[in-house]
Amino acid sequence: MSEDEKSxxxxxxxxxxxxxxxxxxxxxxxxxxxFKSAMVCSLLCPLFVSLGEGIWLSKVIPSLLSAFAAFSTAWLQLRKPHALWAVYRTAQRKIETSLAHYQFRVGKYSGMSDSIKEADKLLISEVTNFASEAHNTWAKNVPDASSLNKTVLTGKE
Incomplete structure (x- = not known):
């Protein structure tokens, strides 16, 4: 189907x-x-501390590596890109499935070969529902200020 023929x-x-x-x-x-930067920096720190000579190799570089590892770990814990990755990939797959069903008129679209407008309405409804579902799942991952303050002040959740 050409680009012009698509609804x-x-x-x-x-x-x-x-x-x-x-x-x-x-x-x-x-x-x-x-994840990789946190792992590599964490593994390199003790090597520089134990094998490095002078202030740069034994103190400054390990300190910078440790700070970068801590930043990467905190970023993973607060932003949760791995959870967002799953949310967005799930939404993508659901929309792709619905689109394939629409294009081949199977599943919910099987009786709609005569009525393109009904199929279009159903496709838009499903896509917007998946987008809304993805947003609602994403919103649960956003840390709120009160939990951040509690975590920062006490070190516990």
Whole structure:
């Protein structure tokens, strides 16, 4: 099917798939990068402390590595890119599934081959429901100020 033959509903669904794919890829990269940097920095610190000579190799570099490892770990715990990655990838897959069902007129769309407008309405309804579901799941991961203050002040959740 050419780009001109696609309905507005189908184009909207494809845009949403691309939107969630981009967000999922970003959070995947961020999650893996922070995890790897925390691991590498944590493993390198003792080597510099024990094998380094002089103030730069035995004190400054290990301190910087330790600070970077702590930052990466805190970023993973507060921002939770791994959880966001799952939320966005799930939304992407649900929309892709609904779009495939729409395009091949299976599942909920099976009796709608004559009525494109009904199928378009159902597709838009499902895509917006998935987007709303993703937002609601994402919103649960946002730390609120009171829990952050409690964690910072007491060190406990």
């Amino acid at each position: 507005l509903a189908e184009k909207y669904a494809i845009e949403q798939v691309n939107h969630y794919k981009e967000k999922a890829n970003h959070n995947k990269f961020e999650s893996i990068w922070c």
